Amino acid sequence: MIEKIITKVIVLLFITSIASVYADETLISESPEGAKVYFIEPQNGDTVSQTFRVKFGLSGMGVAPAGVDREHTGHHHILVNLEELPAMDKPLPANDNIIHFGGGQTEAELTLSPGKHTLQLLLGNHLHIPHNHPVISEKITILVE
Numbered sequence: 001m002i003e004k005i006i007t008k009v010i011v012l013l014f015i016t017s018i019a020s021v022y023a024d025e026t027l028i029s030e031s032p033e034g035a036k037v038y039f040i041e042p043q044n045g046d047t048v049s050q051t052f053r054v055k056f057g058l059s060g061m062g063v064a065p066a067g068v069d070r071e072h073t074g075h076h077h078i079l080v081n082l083e084e085l086p087a088m089d090k091p092l093p094a095n096d097n098i099i100h101f102g103g104g105q106t107e108a109e110l111t112l113s114p115g116k117h118t119l120q121l122l123l124g125n126h127l128h129i130p131h132n133h134p135v136i137s138e139k140i141t142i143l144v145e
């Protein structure tokens, strides 16, 4: 009797652990090998005016708006002055340091205070979760006049 219960508990635990792993995996989208996101403009070391244009470059993948689940696509995020990278298996938060372009934009206008700033691009899937593997650019440093 006790053996039967223990077996049932073990089977249940096994099923729930599989279910949770499966759920997580379905939320994360695969990125094709060699996919790259990069800044077309500005470039590392550039001096820009307070309001400036940022052009996002993407190769090996396509852009789709947030909410649209299409294979090998995502939307852009700019990480502004972010020292520590966010979790790569959860939806990216939206705040002053993580700007979402869920409309599928491929360029944007940013306004920053004068001084040095760092920018980094990170692609997110339809649920704003980075891909596996994450498609992330080099971190560039710019000087705002």
Ligand SMILES: [Cu+2]
Binding pocket: 066, 075, 076, 077, 092, 100, 101, 102, 124, 127, 128
């Ligand atoms: Cu997003």
